[in-house]
Amino acid sequence: MDEDTRYETVRSRDARFDGEFFFAVRTTGIYCRPSCPAMTPKRHNVRFFATAAAAQGSGFRACRRCRPDAVPGSADWNVRADVVGRAMRLIGDGVVDREGVAGLAARLGYSARQVQRQLTAELGAGPVALARAQRAHTARVLLQTTDLAVTGIAFASGFASVRQFNDTVRAVYAATPSELRATAPRGGRTSRRAVTPAAGIPLRLAHRGQYQAGAVFDLLAHEAVPGVEEVSGPPGRRTYRRTMRLPHGTGIVAVDERPGAPRAVPGAAHPGGWLDARLQLTDPRDLTTAVGRLRRLFDLDADPYAVDERLGADTRLAPLVAARPGLRSPGAADPEELAVRALAGPAEAERLVRRYGKVLDAPSGSLTHVFPEPAVLAEAEPDGPPGALTGALADGVVRLDPGADRDDAEHALLALPGMDARTAAAVRTRALGDPDVAPPGVDVPDSWRPWRSYAVQHLRAAGELEW
Structure with missing residues (x-):
């Protein structure tokens, strides 16, 4: 987008671009999101920035009305x-x-x-x-x-x-x-809540556009490993809870399914919304990391407008997109854990948790363990396919952190014994958050790029592919 197009976006208060860029007003010293409901400033008084940090670095402060720092991250x-x-x-x-x-x-x-x-x-x-x-x-x-x-x-x-x-x-x-x-x-x-160890820190995880929470919670319920995860409550009002291994300690997180259509952002032309979450952390320094990993798990920084526009133009996918606008491609709360689970299967993953997982100091409902670290599994059971993977993860031969090179990671995975192309593709999609993966054996044309992972989710949600 050139600056004139961005200005027209600001004039129309188009929330589709919240988080994609920011604008600042020279006369007020304030920066805003594109959908800010305040009076549109004159064009010659406006500056545009790619990030909130750039606006702050130029001396602008955040608008208290539209809270531009709270927008979802750029897709x-x-x-x-x-x-x-x-x-x-x-x-x-x-x-x-x-x-x-x-x-x-x-x-x-x-x-x-x-x-x-x-x-x-x-x-x-x-x-x-x-x-x-x-x-x-x-x-x-x-x-x-919070208090x-x-x-x-x-x-x-x-x-x-x-x-x-x-x-x-x-x-x-x-x-x-x-x-x-x-x-x-x-x-x-009025809603500020007392933070206690039992209740955790309450947060709202914002997303842009529509969000098909039901499909995400269905997948999480289908995959849940006892002891580490649980999904409770009736459809439409479910709560997903899980344990997490974090850099400074452990955590228990809970995310609620929001029923019904997303709420409109005041003054914005398009709907957005949020998921309510609660985080119990043994060390508060892990808060930012835990939130970031939840955002990747629930794919909250996606651009559903761009995805639906591209996929909805395809004859095969158009009715699927119309039926589920805003469908997400979930990621992973712990990339290494997901890779081990993808290779081992659900029954074996449960066994590994019971035998080698870190036991919580105090169980929380059915949550009793944190999924075992790769180094623990590699030492305990070095033989067989999971042992090769956990050893490679522990030694750094395979990197699945957010900054990993996706091509390098997939090549390293495929070099491991017992790793097939379909499992490697699943790890690339979920653990590495790649939005453009075509699983082997699935008819996924290039015209669906760069959103082939989302196309696969639509086919699965429609029953045309197995989960």
């Missing part, structure tokens, strides 16, 4: 396989907060200077600024929706110190943390 980062796309997925996973820019660069196979240069050239912000914007958003959400102490929020958001937290909040929102909490939207003030 480009899921589609792109280049270094910028891989870097953005890693930053979303909290790698910069944990390992710094040097760690990010090492995972990408580039120097820190090269990564800084490429991100700044394309996105207008480097990895530190991008991670800072992500931390600021997490902090705002926690300040306005967590400010000090706890600082560290849960990924800040290294309370001073850094205070300085960043002032710079991004032109308010102190206490002032930001006091100016929460009415819904945030």
